[in-house]
Amino acid sequence: MSLKTAFQPDYERYEGVRPVIVHVMRLGYLLVFVFVGRISWIGIITHRGSWDPVYAAALSMWAAHSLLSLIGIFRPLTMLPLVLFEIAYKLLWLATVALPLWFANQLAGSPAKELTYAFLWVVIPIVFMPWPYVFRRYICNPSLLR
Numbered sequence: 001m002s003l004k005t006a007f008q009p010d011y012e013r014y015e016g017v018r019p020v021i022v023h024v025m026r027l028g029y030l031l032v033f034v035f036v037g038r039i040s041w042i043g044i045i046t047h048r049g050s051w052d053p054v055y056a057a058a059l060s061m062w063a064a065h066s067l068l069s070l071i072g073i074f075r076p077l078t079m080l081p082l083v084l085f086e087i088a089y090k091l092l093w094l095a096t097v098a099l100p101l102w103f104a105n106q107l108a109g110s111p112a113k114e115l116t117y118a119f120l121w122v123v124i125p126i127v128f129m130p131w132p133y134v135f136r137r138y139i140c141n142p143s144l145l146r
Contacts, residue, residue, distance in 0.1 A: 017130040024128045029072035037066030090122040
């Protein structure tokens with residue numbers, strides 16, 4: 001693949017998505033698989049005693065996310081709903097938890113501060129999401145209405 005073709009839409013292999021975007025998505029899936037998977041699975045495997053149900057639910061969700069990201073490495077466009085889910089829950093959390101704390105000048109020093117910094121990285125999947133493909137495939141697709 002040449003540098004020129006990496007930035008041109010590929011209708012044969014990637015349904016009009018630029019190959020460079022597909023490869024960045026693969027990298028994103030890989031990073032989630034390695035880093036989120038490592039943290040979540042170590043937490044699950046090494047846990048002893050009773051669970052805080054909310055913490056266990058979050059850890060389980062992140063572990064499942066990491067496993068599904070493994071599929072995304074090989075089928076990046078197929079697993080876009082996983083990235084859309086990630087974008088949605090992080091933006092919702094930022095809007096409902098972090099933003100009110102920030103407006104009230106209470107974010108600094110709060111338990112939400114660390115998670116806020118982690119969730120602000122949601123900008124990266126938003127920027128590299130092939131939005132025209134998402135709209136064509138998931139929103140404007142009349143076959144989904146059947």
